[in-house]
Amino acid sequence: MSERVLRVEGLRVGFDHPQGLVQAVDDVSFALSPGERFGLAGESGSGKSTLALSILRMIKAPGRIQAGEVWFAGTRLADLDEEGMRALRLSDIALVPQGSMNSLNPVLRIQQQITDALADHGLRLTRGEEQQRIATLLAAVGLPNSVARMYPHELSGGMKQRACIAIATCLRPKVIIADEPTSALDVVVQRQVMATLALLQRDLAAAVILVGHDMGLMAQFVDRLGVMYAGRLVEVAPIAEIVTRPRHPYTRALIASLPSLERRGALAGIPGLAPVLRDLPGGCAFHPRCTLATDRCRTEKPKLRNIDGAQVACHLA
């Protein structure tokens, strides 16, 4: 097996709440190979964004990382001080946050926002080098060079999202975490942005973690998918396996909730509501919504186990 670029081991993240601890991420482990595209899918509240942020140690109080380790290549992130962590963000692991197209500074030109990021990471460039770098970055995300001198409000949603990807990749990171990067975009623009991300990722040989809930997008983009439910990974498998042979009933429900373009009247929701993390049902957290649940599911929490090449946390798999 090749050297893993990112390893997450037994990560637990909780939020303190007056009515008790909210376990947002519960004992999650996975590892990424260089250049791999890994997906994290689940409903809102499943802990996928919290997981993405806690990899970068960006969880703020009342949230805290309770246990577990994150390794970037040979570095254990918990060993870094705040300054070291700041240096690692963006240059080694970059984040394209949720709704990032609205996170651009409205009063700065795009080029300023890129050079700020470079300067913050100690890159001292001459004017000419800076211009050169910005031109290359914008070209890589398919934006004309004129965008450098524009303000965010002059750009469309798709262009803003590309600008965010340009900023995220300006230091050639080895891991890119993209949290629902296209959730506010139209399908046609979504495809263009994802194609851009795929191209850049191949260029940088970077691993990508794509966080989202659209199983169609996952099927078309990632190599391997982790499905999260109530803070836990319930299935991890190569995407072709997930699409053809989903093993966890929740994974099957997620795929079935995708509206079909082949057959009308096949609209299926997932019955019941996503669980309240503060007050999880006993046993398998999915059992109240699962059509196959048995007595064992109600009492015994299933562990993630290996079943020919896939990992599944279900007693029935």
Added chain:
Amino acid sequence: MAPLIEAVDVSKRFAGGLGRESTLALAGLSLAIHAEKPSIIAVVGESGSGKTTLAHLLLGLAEPTGGEVRYRGSDLRKLKRDERLAFRRDVQAVFQDPYGVYNPFYRVDHVLATPVRRFRLAASRAQARELIGETLRAVGLRPEEILGRFPHQLSGGQRQRVMVARALLLKPKLIVADEPVSMVDASLRATILSSLRKLTDEHGISILYITHDLATAYQVSDTILVLYRAHVAEAGAVERVVTAPQHPYTQLLISAIPRAHVARDWLVQKDEAGRAPPAVIAAQGCCFADRCPLVTPVCLGASPALYRTEPRRAVACVQFRHHPALPAGDLGKVLAT
């Protein structure tokens, strides 16, 4: 009988301020909704295609700059007092954001009790409670879990269904639903859409379903209109339009939906354009010409008419010019047949 709501060749142009050019938001759209034939009409398009403008025009929240919106045969702008009240009751709205439509200081009961009072739907308090409870159950909610709560105590899906219940209280003939599920989770989307479908099938309420999501439109609607930059690109029976799209834009939209297939054909498809659409629509010619893979010199000359390619279908593309062109204002009649 005059249709419940009819848009006849309506256009909306927003004036540009301070030397800016005006924006054409909707160009000559026609549509008819008949009270006696309840159905779901989907309006699909990307952001900026004019779909919300259409909703505002039909709800009387904006006035057309060309053409007319009619309620039971009379111009919306010239309704008499009692007609206006009837219109306000017959045509209800459900908006996109189930967070923004509530006043956080009031319990959710408030949005349900107000229309009951305003339209005198109940003779007593007990009757009002009864009516509200019944309506909540009709959209799949349990009144005891909803009433007495504040908006922030409900999930997005619950809040959106309370909005559907509010519309339903008035026993309307038409609900204009502007992106009702774009802000709720995929798993809940199906539930809300099925409750909308039930309103049509069981309560005889027509729905104008405005969305950017062609796949859900295919699942719930009977008729579909595809808008592109203020113009109708294609319209017709949803089954035909989605399974055999004729307009190049409809074809592009359908191919751009990522499918949960093993075949990874989505990213590798040759895309018409990394090109972003220009901000200003060309004064003449087809509005899709700059992105169209089949563009010909004819396309640049004049805006294409709507050609009636099938009894219940119209396509705005010169490829189909051997079919009869629809006179302005006739689209509503074609779709209603």
